[in-house]
Amino acid sequence: MSLKKIIIHPDPRLKKICDRVDGVSPELRKLATDMLETMYDAPGIGLAAPQVGVLERFFVMDVAAKESAPEPRVLINPRVTWASEDENAYEEGCLSIPGIYEEITRPASVRMAFSDLDGKEHEEEFEGLTATCVQHELDHLDGKLFVDYLSGIKRRMITAKMKKLKKERAREG
Ligand code: NI
Numbered sequence: 182m183s184l185k186k187i188i189i190h191p192d193p194r195l196k197k198i199c200d201r202v203d204g205v206s207p208e209l210r211k212l213a214t215d216m217l218e219t220m221y222d223a224p225g226i227g228l229a230a231p232q233v234g235v236l237e238r239f240f241v242m243d244v245a246a247k248e249s250a251p252e253p254r255v256l257i258n259p260r261v262t263w264a265s266e267d268e269n270a271y272e273e274g275c276l277s278i279p280g281i282y283e284e285i286t287r288p289a290s291v292r293m294a295f296s297d298l299d300g301k302e303h304e305e306e307f308e309g310l311t312a313t314c315v316q317h318e319l320d321h322l323d324g325k326l327f328v329d330y331l332s333g334i335k336r337r338m339i340t341a342k343m344k345k346l347k348k349e350r351a352r353e354g
Pocket of ligand 1: 317
């Protein structure tokens with residue numbers, strides 16, 4: 182296992198529509214394991230492939246409470262098959278936009294079809310924080326970040342902050 186470098190916004194790789202995964206390869210398994218490790222290390226509850234520079238349609242997540250056993254998940258080629266009219270607002274963050282948290286409104290529940298690392302197809306309904314997490318991660322696969330839901334002025338301020346952060350990090354080496 183090895184930690185991956187998480188790409189910080191703004192970056193063209195975070196704006197791309199990712200390609201469908203065509204079969205589960207040993208490389209994909211290894212990458213998913215590395216991404217889970219990277220996510221736990223950060224720490225975060227979700228990480229999408231483009232955030233580590235891989236433009237393919239999958240993400241990892243673990244929304245288990247801190248005090249309970251880990252529940253690592255890998256969702257491949259996810260797509261929303263149903264979304265509730267009810268909405269929910271959560272304060273969202275993103276490992277590609279460190280230190281920024283904003284309230285984002287999304288459907289409160291969604292059903293998602295996806296396949297797992299064994300190539301098995303699933304359809305599952307998600308609610309609460311998990312529903313927010315899967316929608317946030319699926320957005321990444323379509324080149325969309327949570328800041329894209331904010332006003333232009335807020336988004337530009339956050340982007341400027343991230344540019345500054347990247348410059349500082351580059352100076353530190
Ligand atoms: Ni994110």
